[in-house]
Amino acid sequence: MEKNISLPFDCDTEEVVLGVIILEKNAITMAMQYLRTEMFYYDNHQTIFATLVRMYNERRDIDIITVADELRRRNELDKVGGPFYITKLSSQVVSSAHLQSHCLIVKDLFIRREVIKGISKLLSSAQDMMVDVMDVVCDMQELASQVEKDAVKMDNLRDMETLMEDTLQLAKQRMENSVNGVTGVDTGLTDLNKMTGGWQNSELVVLAARPAVGKTMVALFLAKAAAKTGVNVLFCSIEMQGERLGDRLILMESTVNPHAWRTGLTGDQEWKEAHEAARELSTLPIKIDDNPSMSIDYIRAEARLLKNKGKCDIIFIDYLQLSDMKDHSRNNRNREQEVAIAARKSKMLAKEMNCPVILLSQLNREVESRFGNRPQLADLRESGAIEQDADIVLLLHRPAMMGQATDTETGYPAEGLGILNIAKHRNGETGNIHFSHNKSMTKICDYVPPMEWLMKHSK
Known part of the structure; x- marks a missing residue:
């Protein structure tokens, strides 16, 4: 990567997201809809979020004490900043009302970092005459596809009313397009x-x-x-x-x-x-x-x-x-x-x-x-x-x-x-x-x- 290109991140927002998850019982379910572990910029934040997700999947209670205990049990507590840092994350929280917005900020910055790193790699490959140009094009398409998947939130959860409307609409299109039974x-x-x-x-x-x-x-x-x-x-x-x-x-x-x-x-x-x-x-x-x-x-x-x-x-x-x-x-x-x-x-x-x-x-x-x-x-x-x-x-x-x-x-x-x-x-x-x-x-x-x-x- 070029030395004059810096990667965007926001430490405060990452801390607020983690703090809300630790304090609010149902916050983890919303956060998991938008975020993955690697979307956090800081290594210690990745470790903490991975721990929170693991505890949620194992149906364990999440609070300051249980999170610190889980990190200590896995010899990761000191690596993330110790008990003081877990307490600090919780003290950062004023309200959980804007958790969705905060999650989207973390996700947005992650996508921007991926674009910067991906384009930097593509520039390097494009300048390397030993690399086949179609490999560069394929990598470019792959980068665009991956970024697109993260950038566009696909709402696949539909109630039955919506599903039935969509199903009938598709069936109507088949009827309109049918030529002697060929749709x-x-x-x-x-x-x-x-x-x-x-x-x-x-x-x-x-x-x-x-x-x-x-x-x-x-x-x-x-x-x-x-x-x-x-x-x-x-x-x-x-x-x-x-x-x-x-x-x-x-x-x-x-x-x-x-x-x-x-x-x-x-x-x-x-x-x-x-x-x-x-x-x-x-x-x-x-x-x-x-x-x-x-x-x-x-x-x-x-x-x-x-x-x-x-x-x-x-x-x-x-x-x-x-x-x-x-x-x-x-x-x-x-x-x-x-x-x-x-x-x-x-x-x-x-x-x-x-x-x-x-x-x-x-x-x-x-x-x-x-x-x-x-x-x-x-x-x-x-x-x-x-x-x-x-x-x-x-x-x-x-x-x-x-x-x-x-x-x-x-x-x-x-x-x-x-x-x-x-x-x-x-x-x-x-x-x-x-x-x-x-x-x-x-x-x-x-x-x-x-x-x-x-x-x-x-x-």
């Missing part, structure tokens, strides 16, 4: 819309499958479907280069032969069609980031910047296990713990941005050795925390990839059949969604059983 972001698949009502704000949706089953292609289909309704999409691709995603989007939007496109054997007519598809795709509100080393914190910083511009309505992350989970402050975490933290951050991202987050994830190998090869929730790779934090878990399955001629449950022909199993749905029903796809997964649509199957099963 959220259109998924592009009729049956998936019916079961979910579309992707809902603040929900974390996990789309999981084994490698090469088609997670990215399904995610691109979902992203394009959302964008075509005017929804602003942020697609974060950690695994695949942006141009490769562009290839797939062009193939989705056209009838260009995928093999010819990838091998450079596209004819003039197909090249013209590709240009037309690219022109149409260029108008879609999709932002793609293909930074191979992005973390959830990086994505959060980027999403906040876009949200402030009104350009972030849904976020896709491809995929969880590849995200940079480095935490230099905690080098002793194992992989499972890191995945759990990333999953939790993804859920918090959905809540903070108030938009759906579609998080792609891998499944374990065990699914390949199971009869029928159908994935289950237990197959989520590396962490049960993924299932815990997700509002919806979609398990992607393609029977034909497993050498099956027909789907074991429905008897549908396996060729061109995709299954999205809603294995978890916190706010709705579970079940299977069937969709059709071509061999390259560049064409995805609602599933209609072949006429031969319908004829056979109509008898």
Whole structure:
């Protein structure tokens, strides 16, 4: 920190707050609504407040004698100034009528100190050319978020009258926004819309499958479907280069032969069609980031910047296990713990941005050795925390990839059949969604059983 920058504090106000808590029986409950131990500037005041909170939580009486005795028992009485100082705190109190105002002063000064210290650290990092600039941006966003949480008092305590009013208001908004039963972001698949009502704000949706089953292609289909309704999409691709995603989007939007496109054997007519598809795709509100080393914190910083511009309505992350989970402050975490933290951050991202987050994830190998090869929730790779934090878990399955001629449950022909199993749905029903796809997964649509199957099963 710069030497000429001083940190603001108010010793007298801190003493008055502590004195009121010691003298007034119910003062501690109000103080705990506004203050935490670290919000006090002086170390001895932090120690005293921590003691008061501990005594309150243990349902012990609080007064001059009991507080001094507790501090003495923990060998902290002399460190805070002895019995004289505890008595002095109480003698400072004239009235407890302004305790709330005094608590807010202590909190305000703490926030100012945190801002000063945080900005000083950011200035130092910004001047250090060895520090990646996106790390500086992420730290800046984290500082802003933390300060915002402390500065804004969120009143989450509501009586039933208020709760019912808020609930009915939200229900009214759903009715006004509903289009054929879709109240959220259109998924592009009729049956998936019916079961979910579309992707809902603040929900974390996990789309999981084994490698090469088609997670990215399904995610691109979902992203394009959302964008075509005017929804602003942020697609974060950690695994695949942006141009490769562009290839797939062009193939989705056209009838260009995928093999010819990838091998450079596209004819003039197909090249013209590709240009037309690219022109149409260029108008879609999709932002793609293909930074191979992005973390959830990086994505959060980027999403906040876009949200402030009104350009972030849904976020896709491809995929969880590849995200940079480095935490230099905690080098002793194992992989499972890191995945759990990333999953939790993804859920918090959905809540903070108030938009759906579609998080792609891998499944374990065990699914390949199971009869029928159908994935289950237990197959989520590396962490049960993924299932815990997700509002919806979609398990992607393609029977034909497993050498099956027909789907074991429905008897549908396996060729061109995709299954999205809603294995978890916190706010709705579970079940299977069937969709059709071509061999390259560049064409995805609602599933209609072949006429031969319908004829056979109509008898």
